[in-house]
Each structure stands twice: as structure tokens, then as C-alpha cells.
Amino acid sequence: MTVWSVIGSGVAGLAVASELVSRGAQVQIFDPGGPPGPHGCSWWAGGMLAPWCEFENAEESVLRLGQLALEWWGTRTRVQRRGTLVVANPRDLPDLRRFSRRTEGFAEVDQPKIRELEPDLHGFTRGLLFADEAHLDPRQALRDLRTQLVKQGVEFHHKLAPTRLENAIDCRGLHARDVLHDLRGVKGEMLVIRCPDVTLTRPVRLLHPRMPLYIVPRGDGVYMLGATMIESEDSSRITARSMLELLSAAYALNPAFGEAEVLEIGVDLRPAFPDNLPRIRRLGRTIYANGLYRHGYLLAPALAQGVADLALKNTHSEMVDEDRA
Numbered sequence: 001m002t003v004w005s006v007i008g009s010g011v012a013g014l015a016v017a018s019e020l021v022s023r024g025a026q027v028q029i030f031d032p033g034g035p036p037g038p039h040g041c042s043w044w045a046g047g048m049l050a051p052w053c054e055f056e057n058a059e060e061s062v063l064r065l066g067q068l069a070l071e072w073w074g075t076r077t078r079v080q081r082r083g084t085l086v087v088a089n090p091r092d093l094p095d096l097r098r099f100s101r102r103t104e105g106f107a108e109v110d111q112p113k114i115r116e117l118e119p120d121l122h123g124f125t126r127g128l129l130f131a132d133e134a135h136l137d138p139r140q141a142l143r144d145l146r147t148q149l150v151k152q153g154v155e156f157h158h159k160l161a162p163t164r165l166e167n168a169i170d171c172r173g174l175h176a177r178d179v180l181h182d183l184r185g186v187k188g189e190m191l192v193i194r195c196p197d198v199t200l201t202r203p204v205r206l207l208h209p210r211m212p213l214y215i216v217p218r219g220d221g222v223y224m225l226g227a228t229m230i231e232s233e234d235s236s237r238i239t240a241r242s243m244l245e246l247l248s249a250a251y252a253l254n255p256a257f258g259e260a261e262v263l264e265i266g267v268d269l270r271p272a273f274p275d276n277l278p279r280i281r282r283l284g285r286t287i288y289a290n291g292l293y294r295h296g297y298l299l300a301p302a303l304a305q306g307v308a309d310l311a312l313k314n315t316h317s318e319m320v321d322e323d324r325a
Helices: 011-022 051-057 060-066 068-074 090-101 111-117 138-151 173-178 240-253 255-259 296-313
Strands: 003-007 026-030 084-088 107-110 126-130 134-136 155-157 168-170 184-194 204-207 213-219 222-226 261-272 279-283 286-290
Touching (some): 003 011, 011 026, 011 138, 051 060, 051 084, 060 068, 060 296, 090 126, 090 204, 134 138, 184 240, 213 240, 222 240, 279 296, 286 296
Parallel strands (some): 003 168, 026 155
Antiparallel strands (some): 107 126, 184 222, 184 261
């Protein structure tokens, strides 16, 4: 039986392996970094399954393919289907109207409805509720995928993959730039905070002229704050401006966030192609799956299905880069 070797165990590699195993393939995984952890870009994701919100500044394919993620992840980890709430301060309501014109799948909500949905949000008179969206805990999702794969007989090798490897699927993210020369890194910065005095039950996006913020509840008063997308490959530190704006935006949601405890500061580089869409390429004996950009958990299932179609059926999905395959 053919053994498929997946290189890399971030969200892309684990999703590809999971999809292959679900179709009866035999898989092994190589990753010198070991189990999921802070060393990987996937560790610092927001975990929002929000194709309708993302459509505001993304291609139609992100909206369409992203919807596959809701069911795919729902069979593999805990997915909370409470929707996404988008709000803006009164002075920024033109941004909310602009957001609504660029997407779909929402209901307009007024101040009483906002207070009903999230009693701890103060001062917001208008919002948009994307009721069909969901979110997950990305760290738990990685652990769940890995645990399931081990139970299904997948062997993990905590070392570099052999140079000559048959039936390889490269999911190394930015490390694949030794072959995929058009990849670039896009810097993202985020904070993990604890604020027991605030209870939010769904992701909230605060529109802001300089830096839109998202806040995702992790439970027990813990939240992920994220927003920045910087065309920089310096992943060594967060900027003072970014930290100030992240915390200021959280404070605008509820002043109690001013007393929050900062638990973690994360900086990562998301792999992206020039059009910010993922690509599947077959070069020689290796299939390359890469370029998830800011849509890691949203588009990883569609990427995994495209890889499995190409590997097992030689069927080309829309993600396959025909010009380079």
C-alpha cells in the first residue's frame, strides 16, 4: 500500500493527514518541531470559522470554500456555533455600513439586541450578527487532530524528512520557500489575556479606522486579542503601537479589560502567496500545499480535500496551480 509522507504538522499538515486517512490512505508525518506548540504559526491563530466576515476583504473563493470548514472541523474537534458579532463605536458607524456592503449572511442588530447577545458590551448602538459562523480553540484542535491520527495508526517522526521521499506532501509553511520562491511572510501580532470580570460568548469584531480588532473567548475569562496584518518578516517582537492599539480596542469594548492580565504575547509569520490565496502545486514527486495566509483554520479543510483529490484521484481542484503543477 502506498504510504503518503506529510512534511509539517501545523494546521495544514494535520488537516491533510486527517483527510487522507479518512479516505483510507496510509500516512506518516515528519516534523522536527515535535507536537504542536508556540513554535508553530498555527498555535497563535484566532480559530474563527468566519467565511462571511472574511468575505469583506477576501475573494469569493474564501467565502465559498470557507463554509466547508464548519462541518469538517465539527467532526474532529469542539466547534462553538454562536456566530460572530461585528460592532463599531458611534463615530465609526460608516465603517460598519461599509462592512455590511462588502459581505453577506448577517442580520442587523440594535442596542437592545446587542445587550441581549452580549450583556458585557457597552455603548454600541448598531451591529451585525453573522449567526452561522463559529469558532474553535486552535490549540485544542491541533491536539485533537494529532491524537486522532495517532489512534488511526499514523506515525509521527520528530525529525527532518529524508531528502529523497516518495509520495511526499510538503506543508512546511514559510520553510518551503527554498522551493516556493513566491511565498512571503505576513506578520501577525496577538495577545492572550485573562479578564474574569468580562463574559463574552462569541467572537466580537470591533471596526476601527486604523486597526480592526477581533476578540475570541477561550473560556474561564481568557480571550485572544488579535488584529494586525503587517507586511514584515520580523517575527522577533511585538511593536509598542500594536500592543497599545490592541489593548485600547479591548478597553473600548468594556473598560474592565483595562484590568486584564496579559498571559501571552504572540508574533507569527503567516505564509502567503501574492494573491493571498492558498495553492497546491505538484513539483516532481512532491505535492506542495501552502499559502493559507490569515485563513488557516478556515481554509485548511478545503486545502486538505484538494490535496487528497490530487494525491488519490489525480483530480485538480481550483486550488491546484495549473501553471506550475
